[in-house]
Amino acid sequence: MTPAPPRDTGAPVPAAPVLEVSGLRTHFPVKHGLLGRTVGRIRAVDGVDLSVRPGETLGLVGESGCGKTTLGRSVARILQPSAGRIEYRPDAAVGPVDVTGLSGARLRAYQRQVRVVFQDPFSSLNPRMTLLQIVGDPLRSYGIATGSELEDRVAAMLTRVGLSPKYLHRYPHAFSGGERQRVSIARALIVDPKLVVADEPVSALDVSVRAQILNLLRDLQDELALTYLFISHDLSVVESVCDRVAVMYLGKIVEVAETDELYARPRHPYTEALLSAVPRPDPRLRGTGRRIRLSDDLPDPARPPAGCSFRTRCRFARPGVCDIAGEAPALSPATGGHHVACHLTDELMLAGVQGAPV
Numbered sequence: 001m002t003p004a005p006p007r008d009t010g011a012p013v014p015a016a017p018v019l020e021v022s023g024l025r026t027h028f029p030v031k032h033g034l035l036g037r038t039v040g041r042i043r044a045v046d047g048v049d050l051s052v053r054p055g056e057t058l059g060l061v062g063e064s065g066c067g068k069t070t071l072g073r074s075v076a077r078i079l080q081p082s083a084g085r086i087e088y089r090p091d092a093a094v095g096p097v098d099v100t101g102l103s104g105a106r107l108r109a110y111q112r113q114v115r116v117v118f119q120d121p122f123s124s125l126n127p128r129m130t131l132l133q134i135v136g137d138p139l140r141s142y143g144i145a146t147g148s149e150l151e152d153r154v155a156a157m158l159t160r161v162g163l164s165p166k167y168l169h170r171y172p173h174a175f176s177g178g179e180r181q182r183v184s185i186a187r188a189l190i191v192d193p194k195l196v197v198a199d200e201p202v203s204a205l206d207v208s209v210r211a212q213i214l215n216l217l218r219d220l221q222d223e224l225a226l227t228y229l230f231i232s233h234d235l236s237v238v239e240s241v242c243d244r245v246a247v248m249y250l251g252k253i254v255e256v257a258e259t260d261e262l263y264a265r266p267r268h269p270y271t272e273a274l275l276s277a278v279p280r281p282d283p284r285l286r287g288t289g290r291r292i293r294l295s296d297d298l299p300d301p302a303r304p305p306a307g308c309s310f311r312t313r314c315r316f317a318r319p320g321v322c323d324i325a326g327e328a329p330a331l332s333p334a335t336g337g338h339h340v341a342c343h344l345t346d347e348l349m350l351a352g353v354q355g356a357p358v
């Protein structure tokens with residue numbers, strides 16, 4: 001019997017994700033001794049499930065060392081994952097492609113569509129290359145344009161990111177940090193990508209120019225229909241630019257939610273602790289919230305705690321529940337559209353960034 005077509009309920013149909021990551025692991029060997037024997041593995045990304053919707057900005061937050069940069073680079077296939085799947089769907093009309101094992105020409109084609117803007121515009125630009133060479137290099141290496149056509153395209157892209165085309169033959173040292181980051185953005189976008197992994201794109205910049213670069217990224221997203229995976233440790237920046245936020249701890253995603261919802265009603269104790277440190281713009285509220293100080297440093301990612309990996313720093317950790325080996329909490333749906341990895345999420349009353357009572 002032919003199945004009946006789905007009933008039209010009038011509700012908006014969610015767009016298929018442009019990127020769907022499942023069970024992703026990126027581990028690095030720990031070597032020891034003269035023979036370089038492998039004695040362990042750093043689990044930088046350790047079983048991540050994550051989807052990115054077309055046209056959105058998905059924030060990826062967490063402390064330094066939590067694995068967010070490794071996850072971004074694994075997604076862009078600058079790093080080779082150890083296990084799991086990265087399914088990429090460039091067009092809603094076609095099925096997803098697993099890009100985890102791509103190599104050669106197919107990997108290069110993927111990397112043309114998924115580009116990275118790096119954190120530090122001082123070290124990421126070759127000081128011996130002019131802006132024309134830096135921004136034009138991807139056009140040349142992908143065989144898209146050469147000669148005067150390449151120069152015209154680079155000039156147009158410089159204009160688009162707010163730089164004068166008369167700078168084409170200048171070197172990076174002639175520019176400020178904000179201008180260099182505009183060059184990095186131009187280099188990433190010159191080949192018309194669909195997804196941009198922006199890895200701490202404003203954290204190396206003066207506060208005065210951060211807003212300009214964030215506005216530029218927003219404008220380019222609208223103009224070019226881009227999707228962003230926006231990596232940052234700065235929750236104020238993430239709140240201002242992201243549609244949804246994924247919180248990462250010790251190689252795993254522990255919470256995902258819409259930005260407003262996550263900042264108002266966090267469901268994971270780690271998210272709550274991060275939010276308690278966010279400065280409040282309203283001076284009347286400053287100092288009234290309760291800062292939750294996390295104990296100790298991040299555990300060694302080569303030897304994560306058994307059970308819930310956050311339990312050594314969690315003020316709600318319950319012996320016999322949170323420390324059972326082999327029973328790490330899975331990322332599961334919770335109220336408010338959250339996905340949370342915590343055994344006790346239904347019991348906890350957590351404070352949002354505006355300092356709701358704890």
Ligand code: SF4
Pocket residue numbers: 268269270308309310311312314315316317318321322329341342343344345
């Ligand atoms: Fe804290 Fe336990 Fe929840 Fe982990 S599972 S976040 S230790 S309450």
